[in-house]
Amino acid sequence: MSDNATRREQILGRIRTSLNVDADSMERLELVADRLEDHKRNIVPDRASGTVAQNVKQFCERMEAVNGTVEHVKTPSEIPGAIANYLRLHNLPQKIRRGSDPALEKLPWGKARSLEVAVGAARKTDEVSVSRAFAAVAESGTLVMTSGSDNPTSLNFLPENHIVVVEAGRVAGSYEDAWDVVRAVYGDGEMPRTVNLISGPSRTGDIEQKIELGAHGPRRLHVIVLNRPSSAK
Amino acid sequence: MEPTSKNFKSNAAGALTDAQLQRALSNVPRGFVKKRADAAAALPEFEQLRDQGREIKNHTLEHLDLYLEAFEEKVVEAGGYVHWATTAQEACDLVVRLCLDREAQTVTKGKSMISEEIGLNAGLEKMNIEPVETDLGEYIIQLRGETPSHLIAPAVHLTKEQIEADFRRTHTELPEERNLDEPASLVYEARQILRQKYIDADVGITGANFLIAETGTSVIVTNEGNGDLTQTLPKTHIVLASIEKVVPTLEDASTLVRLLARSATGQDISNYTTFSTGPRRRGDPDGPQEYHVVLLDNGRSSMLGTEFQEMLRCIRCGACLNHCPVYQAVGGHAYGWVYSGPMGSVLTPNLIGVNEAGHLPNASTFCGRCEEVCPMRIPLPKMMRHWREREFEKHLTPFAARRGLGVWAWFAMRPKFYQRVTRWAARILKWRAGRSGRLANVPLAGGWVKYRDLPAPQGKTFQQMWKERDNV
Numbered sequence: 001m002s003d004n005a006t007r008r009e010q011i012l013g014r015i016r017t018s019l020n021v022d023a024d025s026m027e028r029l030e031l032v033a034d035r036l037e038d039h040k041r042n043i044v045p046d047r048a049s050g051t052v053a054q055n056v057k058q059f060c061e062r063m064e065a066v067n068g069t070v071e072h073v074k075t076p077s078e079i080p081g082a083i084a085n086y087l088r089l090h091n092l093p094q095k096i097r098r099g100s101d102p103a104l105e106k107l108p109w110g111k112a113r114s115l116e117v118a119v120g121a122a123r124k125t126d127e128v129s130v131s132r133a134f135a136a137v138a139e140s141g142t143l144v145m146t147s148g149s150d151n152p153t154s155l156n157f158l159p160e161n162h163i164v165v166v167e168a169g170r171v172a173g174s175y176e177d178a179w180d181v182v183r184a185v186y187g188d189g190e191m192p193r194t195v196n197l198i199s200g201p202s203r204t205g206d207i208e209q210k211i212e213l214g215a216h217g218p219r220r221l222h223v224i225v226l227n228r229p230s231s232a233k
Numbered sequence: 234m235e236p237t238s239k240n241f242k243s244n245a246a247g248a249l250t251d252a253q254l255q256r257a258l259s260n261v262p263r264g265f266v267k268k269r270a271d272a273a274a275a276l277p278e279f280e281q282l283r284d285q286g287r288e289i290k291n292h293t294l295e296h297l298d299l300y301l302e303a304f305e306e307k308v309v310e311a312g313g314y315v316h317w318a319t320t321a322q323e324a325c326d327l328v329v330r331l332c333l334d335r336e337a338q339t340v341t342k343g344k345s346m347i348s349e350e351i352g353l354n355a356g357l358e359k360m361n362i363e364p365v366e367t368d369l370g371e372y373i374i375q376l377r378g379e380t381p382s383h384l385i386a387p388a389v390h391l392t393k394e395q396i397e398a399d400f401r402r403t404h405t406e407l408p409e410e411r412n413l414d415e416p417a418s419l420v421y422e423a424r425q426i427l428r429q430k431y432i433d434a435d436v437g438i439t440g441a442n443f444l445i446a447e448t449g450t451s452v453i454v455t456n457e458g459n460g461d462l463t464q465t466l467p468k469t470h471i472v473l474a475s476i477e478k479v480v481p482t483l484e485d486a487s488t489l490v491r492l493l494a495r496s497a498t499g500q501d502i503s504n505y506t507t508f509s510t511g512p513r514r515r516g517d518p519d520g521p522q523e524y525h526v527v528l529l530d531n532g533r534s535s536m537l538g539t540e541f542q543e544m545l546r547c548i549r550c551g552a553c554l555n556h557c558p559v560y561q562a563v564g565g566h567a568y569g570w571v572y573s574g575p576m577g578s579v580l581t582p583n584l585i586g587v588n589e590a591g592h593l594p595n596a597s598t599f600c601g602r603c604e605e606v607c608p609m610r611i612p613l614p615k616m617m618r619h620w621r622e623r624e625f626e627k628h629l630t631p632f633a634a635r636r637g638l639g640v641w642a643w644f645a646m647r648p649k650f651y652q653r654v655t656r657w658a659a660r661i662l663k664w665r666a667g668r669s670g671r672l673a674n675v676p677l678a679g680g681w682v683k684y685r686d687l688p689a690p691q692g693k694t695f696q697q698m699w700k701e702r703d704n705v
Contacts (some may be wrong), residue, residue, distance in 0.1 A: 007317040011476065011530045011688025015298045018537035023298070029489065032299040032481075035292075036447050039482040041566040042285045043280045045491070062501070095236065100519075124432055137242040140501040148664050149516030157461045175487040184481075191448045193520050194465075195508040202458040203504060206370035206386060207416040208257070215369055215420055216507065 036189075041176050048139040048174035055138035055171045056225065062141025066200030066214060068221045076103075079224060080112035083130060083163055086222055087115075097122060098130040099192060100150040104165070124157035129155035134168035135178045140199055143223070144178050147194035156196050162218040164198075168227040236381060238569035238581060238590040245596070246562040248479055252267055257392050261273050265386075265555035267469050268608065277497065286492050287610045289485045290546035293477075294537060300446040300479045300527065311511025313524035321323070321351040324529045328438070328471060329356045331525060334442025335469055337362055337435035342642025343453060343460030344368040344387070345440030345475040346549060348586070349380060349497040349571040353438070364438075365430045367459035369423055376403050382573065384551040384563030385497050390564045393419065437521065441474035442548065443489060444526070447482040450510045451526060454493060454503040461507055470509070470521035475529045477545040489548060492608035532584045544579050546609035553603035553613060559596050566595060575603035575613040582620055591629045594620035601622040650695055659690040 016023055041084040050058060060070045073082055087094055095116040098104050109117050124128055130152060143164055147153045156162060172178045175197075186192060202217030213219050237244060245690055248254055262495045273279045305315045306449050316331075318324035324347070332340055340357060342348060342364055354364045354375070359555075366375040370388035374381060376399045381387030388396070388418055397413045413419055441450040451472045453460045464470045480486050494500040513520030536542055554574030565573035570590065572580050578593040592616035603613040624630055645650045666672050666689030673686050681687070 007319050007323065011317050011318050011534060012298045012301065014530070014534035015301075015537060018534055018539075019295065019297070020538060021298070028296055032296050032303065034483050036303060039447060041485050042289070042486050042488040043278055044282050044381060045276060066500075066504070079638065084704070123423060124428065143500060147517060147520060148514070149518065152518045153461070153465050154519045156467065157458050162387055175490065176484055179483045179487070189447055190586075191311075191508060191510040192449055192512050193512070193517060195500065197506040197508075198504065199500075199502050199506075200504055202367045202456070204420060204457045205498070206368070206373070207419055208417045209260045209386070209389070211421040212417050213289075214317055214422060214424065215459065216367065216456035216462055228589060 026100070033165075038160040040168070042201070044174045044176055050138060050173055052169060052171065054127045055173050056168045059136050059141055060223075060225065063137070063143075063200065063223055064141075066141055067089060067203070068141070068200045068223055069199075070223045071223045072227050074227060074229060077108050077111065077164060079107050079126060079182075080109050080115060082224055084112035084115050086163065087128065090161070092095045092128055095126075096128045096130050097126045097155065097159070099132070099152050099156040101132045101154060103167075104130065105184070110221070120184065121152040122154035122185070124158070125158045127163040128163065128222070129166070130163045131155050132145075133164050133170065133183050133197075136171040137167050137175055138171055138173050138195070141176075142225050143196075143198040144172075144182075144190055145196040145198060146182070146192040147196075148192055153194045155197065156198060157202075157217045160214065160218055161220045162201075162220045163224065165226060168225055171225075173218050234349070234357075234570065234591050235582075236570040236580075236585055238585070238593055241567060241592045241596055244567035244569055245563040248567045253395065254390055254394055254564055256559060257390050261389060261502060261555055261561055265268070265498070265551070269496055269552060269555070270499075272499040272501070276501075278493065279492075282492055283608050283610055284487060285488055286548075286608055287546060289480060289488060290609060291543075293480055293485075294545055295481070296541060297476065297537065297669060300481060301476060303446040303478050304444050305448055307446070308511065308524075309449075311524075313449070313450050313511045313526060316527045317524060318527055318529045319531070320353075321529070321531050324473070324527055324531070325351040325353055325356040327527055328353055329360055329362070331469070331471060332357065332362050332436050333360060335435055337469075339365060339430065339434045340365045340438060341365050341367050341430055341434040341438045341463045341467065342371070343392040343437070343439035343455065343463045344371050345438065345473050346381075346384065346571060347440055347475055350531065351473075351529065351678060352477075353473075365427070365434065367427055367431070367457075367463050369420065369457060369459070372423055372427065378401075380571065383554060384549050384572075384574075386551070390566065415655060429468050433460040433569075434463070434467045436469045436471060437465075437467040438471045439464050439475060441472050441478050441526075442493065443486045444474055444479040445483060445486050445508075446482075448508075448510055449481075450508045452486060452490075452506065452508050454490070454506050455503045456498070456500075456569060458505050458638055461505055464507075464509060465520055466514065469523040469525070470512070470522060472509070472524075472526045473529065475531065476533055493548055493550050495644070496552040496606065496608040502555055527609070536583050541579065541583055542692055543611050543618060544576070544583065546611055547576055547580070548609060549576075550608060552606040552608065556602040556606050558598055558602075563596075565693060568596070575617070577612075579611075579616045579620070585628065587620065587623055587627060589591040591620065591627070594618075594624070653693070655694045656697065659694050662687075662690050663692045665689070 204215035
């Protein structure tokens with residue numbers, strides 16, 4: 001047995017001795033297997049049980065309460081222009097880096113003529129990144145970002161400015177609602193390499209408990225909600 | 234780290250006369266306490282969630298062996314490695330070996346109490362590997378060669394003037410005349426310096442707030458985003474976690490997430506809550522190529538089945554520290570080891586022994602606020618009492634205290650005599666206090682009245698009054 005296997009047996013053995021249980025008690029094994037398979041919900045706060053429109057409203061309010069900014073667009077084709085405007089407003093260079101997410105790929109980037117668009121993982125010199133959210137959560141104003149070939153995690157953290165596009169229909173009420181969507185896409189018990197729950201720009205209170213934005217991650221977080229008239233019921 | 238918990242009394246006395254420390258600590262009750270109260274009040278289900286949080290952890294602890302096995306299986310399935318460590322030294326050696334094998338020169342680190350517990354930075358430095366703490370508070374105390382004085386605000390014992398002095402002392406490559414008056418400029422300076430470290434690092438080490446058995450996922454919670462840069466950019470990600478961090482499902486983790494930030498900082502959720510499962514997948518443009526989890530026992534398995542099992546529910550939010558009058562007065566360093574405040578007073582003797590840390594459970598007024606605010610409803614005062622009993626049984630209690638208790642016990646076992654003496658004492662003390670109603674001198678209590686007067690008894694003992702009440 002390798003050292004690691006020995007230590008593993010030691011620890012598991014001690015746990016069983018302390019708990020006074022057998023390793024192969026069927027009752028315990030079944031109980032645990034069922035709990036993992038059922039993944040039942042615990043209490044979900046009432047405020048997470050709204051309609052899609054209520055969820056979107058609550059998500060935006062809570063995101064703004066934690067220093068994120070939000071704007072709404074009605075069609076995907078408005079997004080490049082909205083990004084260009086945002087950059088102008090904050091005196092930022094007309095240069096972004098984004099992932100190759102299909103929803104971002106097919107945006108009419110040519111419409112924002114001054115905008116320089118690079119694709120891929122973030123680099124140290126990037127000032128602005130654009131990502132697409134997998135989902136969002138209303139109860140806490142949270143974006144749900146999943147990693148993958150078309151959604152580099154570094155875009156969420158390295159640049160000082162992060163712009164995120166989220167479709168209104170993907171704003172869930174609770175974390176549990178979002179996990180259901182993750183399971184539907186990735187399978188039960190499976191996860192993408194990284195799921196980032198992001199609620200506002202980076203901050204720290206480590207110096208005399210005074211909150212400062214932009215500790216290590218983005219100083220600004222801007223959310224563009226794509227709210228097609230038909231999707232808001 | 235070498236514990237100094239034995240010296241709690243002198244540590245505390247020093248802390249009380251440290252003017253800078255006292256100024257820094259005055260921020261604790263003003264900030265954390267109010268924010269937590271507001272957050273709890275804003276969520277009607279908060280108390281129910283606390284009950285459920287307790288149930289989730291109780292269930293997990295009763296089946297800890299099986300959930301750890303399930304967790305391990307899923308980590309391996311996702312392409313990661315699980316390393317088991319029975320002691321702090323084993324864990325430290327394991328991580329240092331992983332770094333050496335990868336020829337690491339620089340290691341960035343997210344905030345991890347387990348790293349403190351196993352003395353990892355010293356272990357890495359011995360092998361000429363540079364550990365870089367990236368949480369701002371941790372970075373500051375690393376510059377000072379200190380240990381964290383709080384679970385979630387490691388530099389809470391410092392004022393901004395002290396931090397400015399440290400930055401000027403260590404960041405000598407920057408212009409001397411730069412302005413560092415405001416916290417914002419200090420934050421910006423640390424950001425600029427750490428940026429390059431994230432990119433240069435060969436290994437990134439984080440802790441884990443939770444491990445999820447269902448999916449083989451480790452979860453970290455930060456506000457700064459430092460943990461994410463630490464684990465995303467280097468080739469290797471090592472997670473340090475103690476065995477009681479595991480929970481069954483994503484749903485269970487979600488319930489605890491709702492409790493954690495509200496209890497800690499008064500946020501609904503921390504800025505960044507990150508779920509990591511295995512190394513980067515095929516086609517991923519970033520993320521670590523290797524993912525390791527080190528599971529540390531270090532005495533925890535022996536707490537199961539004892540009166541201290543419930544302590545393993547702790548999610549390290551720091552609420553018990555923030556609300557503790559003793560912690561508020563002396564800060565975290567006085568406790569002399571990694572964990573401080575009420576949770577430290579209970580946990581530390583479990584991990585380093587009652588001989589080293591048996592004194593800590595005495596650092597309590599038993600006001601009960603720690604238990605009142607604990608999101609996991611851990612009966613901290615009760616467990617501190619258990620330690621006091623053990624300390625007494627082991628004859629570790631100081632002679633004077635044992636003698637005093639002995640005298641009191643002799644009286645208490647002779648109720649008639651006891652009642653007569655206390656009746657007399659109450660009368661004499663009332664007479665001695667006269668009109669002021671206060672006593673500045675009391676025989677055998679010189680230490681106590683040195684700093685305050687004793688309110689004089691009203692003339693009757695409790696037992697007399699109880700009897701009269703019965704007769705009504």
